[in-house]
Amino acid sequence: EVPSWTTATKKSLCLMWQKVKVQLMLSMSFLVAVFWYCRRLYKFLAQLLKRWSNYLRRKLIRNLSVLTEVDLLGYSAREWKGETKQAKLMREAYEDLFWNYHIKYLRQVRRDNYCVLRAVLFQLFSQGIPFPSWMKERDILKLPEKLLYSQGCNWIQQYSFGPERYTGPNAFGKLRKCMETLKTNWTEISTTKDHEERGNMCNTLFSDETKEHKMYEAIKFIMLYEVVEAYEQIKNREEPIPNLFSRLLARDSSSDPLSFMMNHLNSIGDSVCLDQVELLLLGYLLEVKIRVYRLHRFNTEEFQVNYPDEYRREWNEISLLTEDDHYYHIPLF
Numbered sequence: 001e002v003p004s005w006t007t008a009t010k011k012s013l014c015l016m017w018q019k020v021k022v023q024l025m026l027s028m029s030f031l032v033a034v035f036w037y038c039r040r041l042y043k044f045l046a047q048l049l050k051r052w053s054n055y056l057r058r059k060l061i062r063n064l065s066v067l068t069e070v071d072l073l074g075y076s077a078r079e080w081k082g083e084t085k086q087a088k089l090m091r092e093a094y095e096d097l098f099w100n101y102h103i104k105y106l107r108q109v110r111r112d113n114y115c116v117l118r119a120v121l122f123q124l125f126s127q128g129i130p131f132p133s134w135m136k137e138r139d140i141l142k143l144p145e146k147l148l149y150s151q152g153c154n155w156i157q158q159y160s161f162g163p164e165r166y167t168g169p170n171a172f173g174k175l176r177k178c179m180e181t182l183k184t185n186w187t188e189i190s191t192t193k194d195h196e197e198r199g200n201m202c203n204t205l206f207s208d209e210t211k212e213h214k215m216y217e218a219i220k221f222i223m224l225y226e227v228v229e230a231y232e233q234i235k236n237r238e239e240p241i242p243n244l245f246s247r248l249l250a251r252d253s254s255s256d257p258l259s260f261m262m263n264h265l266n267s268i269g270d271s272v273c274l275d276q277v278e279l280l281l282l283g284y285l286l287e288v289k290i291r292v293y294r295l296h297r298f299n300t301e302e303f304q305v306n307y308p309d310e311y312r313r314e315w316n317e318i319s320l321l322t323e324d325d326h327y328y329h330i331p332l333f
Helices: 002-063 072-079 085-100 115-126 133-137 140-150 154-158 171-190 195-205 209-235 243-249 257-263 276-286
Strands: 066-071 105-109 288-294 304-307 316-322 328-332
Touching: 066 072, 066 115, 072 085, 072 105, 105 115, 115 171, 115 195, 115 209, 115 276, 115 288, 115 316, 115 328, 140 154, 140 171, 140 209, 154 171, 154 257, 171 195, 171 209, 209 243, 209 257, 209 276, 243 276, 276 288, 276 304
Parallel strands: 288 316
Antiparallel strands: 066 105, 105 328, 288 304, 316 328
């Protein structure tokens, strides 16, 4: 009876194992299938997230007109490869900036004909530099109205808005909107004390092409307004004016405010950038010392130039870097 009981037990255990074995095999197969499916799903989601992230990064970089900082010497090595005379000169100039001027990084600025205005305004805003003293005393929103009605400059209807090439009777209203955009954004950013928050506001603003262009056109108009004021002082033989106005009005192409607008200002943003004399005017009206490192003038007295050359000690300072006096970047110390 004992062997028969043992045999029966063994048979029962074998039958139970066969059933459990089948269940275990089915369970293991199911778990393996689930693991394989989850792994494939994870890879798919990771690839999807990576593609989406790259898309957003490309979109942000494409829209952001002032890029994030990059290593100065790394940028030089990428942009100026080869052994040509110009490439060697540029690499030497960048190395001189790195070692002797302590410039370690730069921010690339979109290369269009608003480039220098963009580089200057971005630094004004990112550093929280307030309105110049004369703008605090006057309402810049009233400048178009003053020029048109008080001083009788009906010719500002021929004002052209950069690449839009816009002229006509609506120029006054459009100029007013440009001045509002500049004043609103400048006020909001300059009163923001937190540096990181101010930087985020700048990145947002300089990703909006429409607002950007309005601010640049406002600066152009303020330049025109300053030239009109100086021209009237010369005609009326009033108090002496800064030398930069004499230099600007001495040009055959800008001997009066109308010719200055038609031959110079109207083309800025469309087909040309600011030239050297206009940089003097820009620094003067914004009350900032614009220090420009001109790399193509390396090893000459014109390598480092200040605009304007006559500035006050209390003025804030911003810096630009250019390889050709046409496109500008922002150096970071």
